[in-house]
Amino acid sequence: MQRRRASGSSTRRLLRRALTTAACVTLTVTVAVPAPVAAQRAPQTPAQQQWWDEDPVAAQRARDLLARMTLEEKVDMMTGELNNYYGFFNAAIPRLGIPALTMADGPTGVRIANPNVNGQRATQFPAADARAATFSTDIEQQVGNLQGDEAFNTGHNVMLAPSVDIARHPQAGRLAEAYTEDPLLSGAMGAAYIRGVQGHPVMATIKHFNAYNQETNRFTGNAQVAERALQEIYTRPYDVGIRQGRPGAAMCAFNRVNGVFACENEIMQVILKEQLRFAGWIMSDYGATPSTVRAANAGLDQEQPGGAQFGTRLLEAVRAGQVSEARINDAVLRILRPMFALGLFDRPVQVNPLPEREHGQQSRQIAEQGMVLLKNSRATLPLSANRLRSIAVLGADADTIVAPGGSPLVRPTYQVSPLQAIRDRVGAGVRVEHVGGNDPVNASAILPGVDVLPQSLLTPAGGGAPGTGLRAEYWSNLTFAGAPGLVRTDPYVGQALGFFNFGGFNAQSPHMPMTPGEFNTTLSARWAGTVSAPVTGRYTLTLHSRGFGRVFLDDRLIIDNPSTTITTGTATLDLVGGRSYNLRVEYANTVTGPRVELGPEVKLSWTHPDNAVPPQITAAADLARRSDVAVVVVRDYGTEGGDRSFLDLPHNQTQLIREVAAANPRTIVVLTASGPIQTNTWQQRVPSILQAWYGGQEQGNAIARILFGDVNPSGKLPITFPVDEETTPINTPEGFPGVNENAVYSEGVFVGYRGYDQFSLPVQYPFGHGLSYTSFAYSGLRADGRNRTVSFNLRNTGPYAGAEAAQVYVGRLPTRVVTPPKQLAGWARVSLRPGQQQRVTVTLDNQSLSYWDEGRDQWVTPHGPVPIYVGTSSRDIRQIGLALIR
Secondary structure (H helix, E strand, O other), X not given: OOXXXXXOHHHHHHHHHHHHOXXXXXXXXXXXXXXXXXXXXXXXXXXXXOOHHHOHHHHHHHHHHHHOOOHXXXXXXXXXXXXXXXXXXXXXXXXXXXXXXXXXXXXXXXXOOOOOOHHHOEOOOOOHHHHHOOOOHHHHHHHHHHHHHHHHOXXXXXXXXXXXXXXXXXXXXXXXXXXXXXXXXXHHHHHHHHHHHOOOOOEEEEEEEOOOOOOOOOOOOEEEOOHHHHHHHHHHHHHHHHHHHOOOEEEEOOOEEOOEEXXXXXXXXXXXXXXXXXXXXXXXXXXXXOOOHHXXXXXXXXXXXXXXXXXXXHHHHHHOOOOOHXXXXXXXXXXXXXXXXXXXXXXXXXXXXXXXXXXXXXXXXXXXXXXXXXXXXXXXXXXXXXXXXXXXXXXXXXXXXXXXXXXXXXOEOOOOOHHHHHHHHHOOOOEEEEEOOOOOOOHHHHOOOOOEOOHHHEEEOOOOOOOOOEEEEEEOOOXXXXXXXXXXXXXXXXXXXXXXXXXXXXXXXXXXXXXXXXXXXXXXXXXXXXXXXXXXXXXXXEEEEEOEEEEEEOOEEEEEEOOOOEEEEEEEEEEOEOOEEEEEEEEXXXXXXXXXXXXXXXXXXXXXXXXXXXXXXXXXXXXXXXOOEEEEEEEOOOEOOEOOOOOOOOOOHHHHHHHHHHHOOOEEEEEEOOOOXXXXXXXXXXXEEEEOOOOOOOHHHHHHHHHOOOOOOOOOOOOOEEOOOOOOOOOOOOOOOOEOOEEEOOOOOOOOHHHHHHOOOOEEEOOOOOEXXXXXXXXXXXXXXXXXXXXXXXXXXOOXXXXXXXXXXXXXXXXXXXXXXXXXXXXXXXXXXXXXXXXEEEXXXXXXXXXXXXXXXXEEOOOEEEEEEEEEEOOEEEEEEEEEEO
16 A cells, blocks of 8 residues: 555645634644653542552652562562452452452442352443543543442452553454543653542552553564554653653553563563662563563562563562562562552552442443544434434344453443343333344354354254254264264354454343353354245355364365464355355364463354345334334444454444335444444445444443433544444554564554545545534634643534544654654533533643654654644644744
């Protein structure tokens, strides 16, 4: 792909206008190499009047206690242990009164493992990217405060959050756990979360250091990233998070960074501890410690379970002189200091009832502020219940909530689905009916093959009801030997087990049967029944399998995947409409990996003639046709452990939208998705699209309140929505997911919107985009060089009260080093009544006016003019000025 620097004609016109009036918008910056910005102090409890790492009393208490510890006790404190009630845990040392470190996963809520605590239920909050869409550090500090409160009152004193990993690629599996593609926004939101959590006797953990941006090969993959990009993009969120939040702990990642595993990489010591002056302690991710001596000497302070590299091995290394006792003392002191300063010694954790309804309502309010109205033509939204007689709510999971899979999955205290919320909102006077329409989603949605062969075309062998799927038989061996351990009807052939099916990690639709854990690692399975083609035409069946896989049609072998590889085999067939064909699929996961996470993977998908509509979609379209409005609720499957294979909606949801939109022009699409979805294949057919993210346990009420105008949408995209998978700044296999386990970060600093602009790539919805039911006008741009501020007028020119997240970007810096065409330097979220105007002042971030000089190994601020862009997204610029950096 030929790549050119982007410069839209409208932006050029605004910039020319700004150059002619530069005298009135000049910003003067007087430093050459910026020192760290003084972090604003967080609101603190009366007992906490300073940052914990500035507390001399806590530091002295930690030193006094360290002096009383034996070497064995110190090493024990550096060694995490397995515990039935905590995934991450460090045992107490009763002799010295040292409390246990009882840790809980985040960041969508407190992941409670102890079955004796509140039934393992906690408030499920919106996902991190949904909260980043608020562009509000106040809201994120509220989230941290609520989670810190729930952690403390459920027996936890360490939260394993926030994650400030950059959303480098839109298919990355853990997008919902990270905030954004922008390092400044990510760091600021992370810092706010940390301040909220650590307002309680609970420690926050900033993670995963560093360049952890994908799940493919996450245990062995190597991020090949240049120093400048490592500093400007991937380290910068930690810089901001540490300066403005002061986390007590950090976590190193699974992956390698430039050839060395993150948890034995000197970047822990050189960058995190020395450059960023991080005063807390670094723990490994679960099983991420690759060595003993090298990891300890590189700065790892505590190993979590799964690797067995510390403990006895570390003790022996110290006695052999391979690790100094000074390094051991430094590690333990780093753990003890925040434990004392943040109150873990003086205020032991408790188990108390949670204010479930109160926190649930706050979760709803947070979700409302982060949902993004992507499109709203013909003023379709907001809806008026008084003008409606009937509503079709469609989508297999419209009657439940959607959440991320893996370690952030929280068991909610209660949940409100979109279907329930819409019914409650309109009352008995409006008929609200539901048809699923598509196939329920499980983890197989991330595997190759967009659309599974749908259940409404399948009839199980042995006399099952038509349209319900296939007879499934499961064996916990690889040879179909003996009687099957499980016999049931599966809606379709699609399983991704292993890690995705571990207890509490599976975020699949409740309409999919759960598969017992005994089949997670060793499986052979057979699916049998009949398939009926909707119309006569040419069809392609595709079988993706990790290992042995075969497909038979009328007893004829049509796909034969080998047992030694991960294979995607296809067969193209001419089928007769209405005719039933015998179908049999056989599978065994004969390709296994070095870790249990690599479990069985099998998926049978199809492509079909455009007029081949499954009965379940026909039923949904029929309901839409006889309804005043159709609301289609669709989803993806975002999870730890696997990246998405595509950006399309999985499991026949795109066809569902198209058919429903053809039946009813008032079709509203609600995306309950982990991140970007490809919309260009259907968005012209619908007037309104709402990006609802993974909205937490009150997801349904938040959606309904926006659809009916009780809340004016104000969220802004923290991640660019590309046109498709190919049209991104990273568009080669070498870049993502990598070749031979090496992911080459050849895009450098041009990540996210920086890259889309740099390479002149079209986007579907730009970073920062988000519509409102009202409108806003920008005017009067001015800059104050003395205070490094940009100010402008913001007026609500529409009929509704609303909030606008106004964004300030700086343009290319005056230097021979190529810097991004735009990069976010600040923002302000402002609420205005109709007709109200407010003067808005935004302080520019220092590092946005700088670049990392690899030769000087430091941030450098060049002198000269820099464009200033103010707008409602990275590509909707309303005001342009010029800043003169001196």
